[in-house]
Amino acid sequence: MGDDAGAVRSAVLSLHRATGLPMVFGGALNGRDRLRITELVGNTTDSLSGLVVRQGNGLGGKAMATGRPGWVSDYPRAATISHDYDRPVGREGLLSIVAVPIVVRRQVRGVLYGALREPLSLADRVVTAAVQAARDLEQDLAVRDRADEAMVRYGGHAAPPGPGTEASATAAARWEEVRAVHAELRDLAERVRDPATRDRLREASLRLAAAGRLAPPAASGDPAPPAGPVLSPRELDVLSYVAIGCTNAEAAQRLGLLPETVKSYLRSAMRKLDSHTRLEAVSTARRAGLLP
Missing domain, CATH: 1.10.10.10 (Winged helix-like DNA-binding domain superfamily/Winged helix DNA-binding domain)
Incomplete structure (x- = not known):
């Protein structure tokens, strides 16, 4: 998932620029049912860096399990999520958090988070920006996947075959x-x-x-062909x-x-x-x- 992590990094930076949220972070899947948070902007501690989030656990894990965005305005007191990660989240001082899954071909590939250090409801524009950042990333990953598949196939x-070769019509097609x-x-x-x-x-x-x-490849020792x-x-x-x-x-x-x-x-x-x-x-x- 190294390439996915790089794509998540770009999305995290874009979301931070678009919203100005105090902290934006995310990670790509690191296994079938868990992700590792690797990309952080605005963090004041290392408590979330490298944290493994399992499907169904916490806000991000819930987003992974449902395939839908979720958000809370007071993380430690939220009744709609489990509290497996209260300690690292508390050390960072995060209270209002949105988590958006990155879903490509019905498979979750990662999660983007945005957060405030105050117990305030996230504005609609912030949630919309987080969702749009995830959608843009999903499109980029889908395009990259298609490119990889094409390269594997072709x-x-x-x-290309010349005239007169066996099955040349099929090969030409x-x-x-x-x-x-x-x-x-x-x-x-x-x-x-x-x-x-x-x-x-x-x-x-x-x-x-x-x-x-x-053009045929140059033989060993031949001068390099002129630049095209x-x-x-x-x-x-x-x-x-x-x-x-x-x-x-x-x-x-x-x-x-x-x-x-x-x-x-x-x-x-x-x-x-x-x-x-x-x-x-x-x-x-x-x-x-x-x-x-």
Whole structure:
């Protein structure tokens, strides 16, 4: 769950900036029915750092068990939760707490907390911000999971088959699916908010593209090949959809751009690739290892 912990860290920081709560913390699952609190902002002690919260226990454990947000305005006296963690919570002086589970594909992956050191009801905007932070994180984790699955399924492919190879039609169709996955990864990268997740998706798409590089690898001792053209992320996004047969209008719809914007990116990519047609640009990009 190391990657989940990093994503929780970003969500904790975002929630703290959005709400200004005195303390925000959270953790990812560390086993099937427990989580470890690893990310804290605004803490004055180490009492909660590394604390293992079991499903059903305390406010966070209840959120894990129900899959729904929960909050209390006076933690030590709350009758709706168990009090397994009163001592570490009391040492930190927390009284009003909200806990929101992070649920991806019906599985709890972690919990985000926000807290006050006063027995006050949390404002609706605070609870809403905590829920939204969890939802954003859920989307990022779901996107990352899809990228990981795509890499497992397609990341090990060699270059696409040439004509005349056995079962070439089937293999070619499968390779087109690889290219479709590559385009989807590029698109997903632009939709996530977490910079680390976005970079990981872009890296995954580059690995897929490199797997289909048409130029043969250099032999040991050969001079390094000259550096290829450098396309911007959006130029590569557009070209990846052109490569699977999309029109400018279709690429614009999938990428959430205006058709004229797509045309502009495509013209810029063609210029960098020294190409005069869309097909030539795609072929050049594949030879350069920019597209699968």
